[in-house]
Amino acid sequence: MATEDLMSRVLHTLSEVDGPMSVEVIHQLVDVTGVEEPMTIAEVADLLDLSQHTLRYYERIGLIEVGRNSGGHRVYEPAAVRRLVFLTRMRLSGMAIRDLQHYVALVDAGEDTVPERLEMLLEHRDTVRRQIRELTLSLTATEYKIATYGGATGDGPSTGGAGPAAH
Incomplete structure (x- = not known):
């Protein structure tokens, strides 16, 4: 794609x-x-x-x-x-x-529509920022769960490791 x-x-x-x-x-x-x-x-x-x-x-x-x-x-x-x-x-x-x-x-x-275009882009920026915050929270939760299973968090490779069942 x-x-x-x-x-x-x-x-x-x-x-x-x-x-x-x-x-x-x-x-x-x-x-x-x-x-x-x-x-x-x-x-x-x-x-x-x-x-x-x-x-x-x-x-x-x-x-x-x-x-x-x-x-x-x-x-x-x-x-x-x-x-x-x-x-x-x-x-x-x-x-x-x-x-x-x-x-x-x-x-x-034309130029008369600049204020409406600006408003559209400001709203879109707010949406993207919200999505970034939501994804950051999701990443933090995922990193936490990886750590619970003994895996490495961050950009490093996973160490694997068996751990408790998923909750």
Whole structure:
């Protein structure tokens, strides 16, 4: 699944970060600053680690507009690639397709919608932060149970070990 592959790449990139996470780290995940020429669907799929099917789906549901060349093949302009990077990052963070469709409609409606877009992103950030807290609690509970069974906690390998039955 493309999202799992992207998540693996993200986690690998983040594990190499020395210091606190920042917006710059996110930009490092997929650098499209050098994208100045139109790209084919295969090139975009490879760049973003998405399937061509996903790219066509995003186009079909209105998340992205893609032109065609004289042969009828899709041509992704740099602005479309940048939008896809954003969409991919938002999907990775758990934003629903319907919310992305609403957000894109707001963007396409113009600058008057900036306050509503900001509100959407603030709400999404709060949701992601809540999920991080919940996952941190779940990880702590799992680490506790691993320790109860004599296993090693943290990033180290498990020592195995028999222990009491699960509760």
